[in-house]
Amino acid sequence: MQKVPTVYDVADHAGVSIATVSRVLRRPDAVRPETRARVLSSVRDLGYVPSGSARGLAGRRTGVLGLFLPGHDGLDETTPPAPTADGAGVDAAAADAATATTADAAASDPAATPLIDDRDDRAAPAPSGLYFDEVLRGAEIEAWRHGFALMVAAGRGSSREVMVNDIAGRVDGLAVLSQTVPADLVAHVARRIPVVLVADSRPGDDIDHVGVDNLGGMRALARHVIASHSVRSLVYVSGPADSPDEADRRAGLDEGLLEGAFAGDLRVVPGTFGRDRGREVATELLVGGRLPDAVMCANDQTALGVLDVFAAKGIDVPGRVLVTGFDGIEAGRFSRPRLTTVRQPMAELGRAAVRAIVDRLAAPERDPQRVTLPVEVLLRESCPPAP
Amino acid sequence: MQKVPTVYDVADHAGVSIATVSRVLRRPDAVRPETRARVLSSVRDLGYVPSGSARGLAGRRTGVLGLFLPGHDGLDETTPPAPTADGAGVDAAAADAATATTADAAASDPAATPLIDDRDDRAAPAPSGLYFDEVLRGAEIEAWRHGFALMVAAGRGSSREVMVNDIAGRVDGLAVLSQTVPADLVAHVARRIPVVLVADSRPGDDIDHVGVDNLGGMRALARHVIASHSVRSLVYVSGPADSPDEADRRAGLDEGLLEGAFAGDLRVVPGTFGRDRGREVATELLVGGRLPDAVMCANDQTALGVLDVFAAKGIDVPGRVLVTGFDGIEAGRFSRPRLTTVRQPMAELGRAAVRAIVDRLAAPERDPQRVTLPVEVLLRESCPPAP
């Protein structure tokens, strides 16, 4: 790690030219086996690892794709970035190194391992991310398949601009999730490299886009709800009015109801995509005394909140009232009753995003593409299949 | 995206030298405000984004850290990497683009949204990764704090060498999880950049390392088990014999038993860290007819397998037998009964790993560090707190 070897060092050591070293690494069969062997051995001896930067510069391509995810709630915004400038915050590092660093001896001190009564599930961390983790995983896999490495960044409110530019300068293409990056920044970056918007249905963009079939999913679900059970009254707990997802899901609901010739009552209650709001709504419903036959929610969190209250109040789901969600988050698998929902193919989203970039790289002039991935309706106990 | 602008273009456009452009971007206050404004405006007009490669080359540092995770089970090995060579598999991309790509119209076809009866939880995807996702998230956050971007890669059995070298060439430091990279490769790479081993207690390494307190955690748990309940017979279902984690946990068990002056029977049954093996063991225990007072497992998966069988056979947990795990995976929060376990601070692991690299970058000559993070014992229903 002292005198990091370069092509020149390897070339010298192997008694060849730097071009040959480069060839051995890029197109091995363009070099005589013996020469190749000699070079390879020098590489080993010297501990040579080619510089990605130099490669990127010379080759005009980095072999890296970028993925911009939504920020991790809380955990970050709290602590501003260390003063970067030159040393990349190296000094700041030294400062908090002591914080979590523990010598083996200390950590093994019995007193250091707390016993926590978690019978109330209090200690559980908020899984929050899950959703994006899957996207990330899918993207990583697909990137690898296409010979790209993947660089990730989570959008932080502030300094997003810097980050985006920073990433954009290092990659051959960038996938941007939902509303993590302001439109103008996206536009700026898109002038340099292909950008694909993921699950972010901003209309009128001349930028590639991949998303899931929110509309079709909710439509299919709605049809199931009204067709399989004698639903006369239906409450829909929406998402935030400014959410494109909400818009599509709502549209799907309307279509499904129409197609299913729903003749009952539909009441729309504004929601927030939050579990708490689900609880509120359920409580109001209970207090109002007029429980509908079904409560369809714009997302799982909301539905889980509704289930929380119904369970606490002893309301029979699905016996007395049906409940549905949307997203297919893990928690819905474990709720009581288990939640009927629409599962989004998260990993597939990531893969599709990467494919979109790769395609674009191959055909820069092609018209902007829009990919919509199909979803699945998962019928579980909160609104089971027709009896 | 056509003629990607460079410093030169910006310099021309702004009527300054490239040095000034560079300054404006790196050390803004070293430039007269008016000049700065002019340059910045040119940057905007031209859609200039500095090349990370050029920057990395000239500055001898990339501002990127790498994270090497274990492969995603199955999903990958199945499909070999596209022929990379030059086009980075661009041709292969075109081939399978049609596979998942769907036009809006088609996706919205009702027939395209399948309804799946998931009352038996069959449709649920294997969450598998979860563990590493948290590490990744922690690493990303910490990297960002220190002004670094994060590059991730999942270790695939084959071509791992290529990947590692590839990543290593593009980053300033690398964190490598568990046994994802063979020792000699690690050594090779470590000659070029700082490498930190994560949760991989290979002894004798002169490489930085961060891990969790497997020993202390299991010790504390063991003491709880025997001290809080009148346990006379104990079965320990181990992990694979070659796992360093297993070794530490086993040692912790022994210490805990010793410290708690355990006078009963301890029987060790070999396990695999797999849920199936947990089921097998539980079944054997039942068939044998001599159920112990407690079954402590080397990890959560095993414990969940044990719980599966006990639940199916109507064995009362914790009434008839106590069960414990290790890891703190999400599924343990939802099992029936909920699983008492030791939670590893995954996100913290990721953060610590990044800190270790950053520290090393700041002090290349310092002795190798070893960081052991404390764990928490989560007492849940399968082995609750003392009555």
Added chain:
DNA sequence: GTGAAAGCGCTAACAG
């Protein structure tokens, strides 16, 4: 405060 010039390490023609 700003410009000129010398690389950083590698790839990719182009010769031989």
Added chain:
DNA sequence: CTGTTAGCGCTTTCAC
């Protein structure tokens, strides 16, 4: 099959 030679776009002294 191998060597020579230009750059790739940016940072960074060193002068002015």
